[in-house]
Amino acid sequence: MTGRSDTEPVVVRVDRDRCIGSGMCALSAPESLALGADGLAAPLAEFADGGAELTDELADAVDLCPVEALTLHSARGGYRIDPAE
Template sequence: MNTTWDIRVDRSLCIGSGMCAASSPAHFELGEDHKSHPRADVVDPDDEVLDAALNCPVEAITVSDHATGTVIAPE
């Protein structure tokens, strides 16, 4: 079975820096309120998503293994 990842954006943490939406527009977009949300909650593994989670200034983005729930990024 192919691995897939869950992307979650904690909107209470998101400050709308727009870093994820600019660096990984395939996976994130900013809403009307300038807060980020993932375009799809479950995605195929992609380093761009990990970079977005690592570079988020408030660690609002969590990437985890869809099958096991293990957090992949940040950390």
Template sequence: MGELRWRVGVDRETCIGSGICAATAPNHFTLDADRSRPLAELVEPDDVVIDAAESCPVEAIAVSDASTGERLAPEE
């Protein structure tokens, strides 16, 4: 059985560059050209990534289980 990983994505069209994600999870997000981007598409599970996705004011961040595609955040 493979190691659990999360897939992290940012919709750069939706992102407004508030920087909340980078402040909440600086090891996972950075601002690039006034838009957020994940430092890695696949990450080990870390609650701070969920916190960052849930804190995004425009819900531009999506976190899902990399093996199943199940959406983990933000909650729908």
């Protein structure tokens, strides 16, 4: 992962038009992501709003998404961390 700062809080964004609800993300990082009532990925509260610590499981979940629907962004600066643009 490029641009990663181990101390920087991150937020997860889900491209709901891309997400197919495979569940790989929720299985990989259940403390960070879940499938919502609509069957699509949804970040848990702290990863959706204020930001939380980036874990290896969350980084893996982003990398494992089969349709690249997940992106990590800096909670402080808003810039994209992973995947690289």
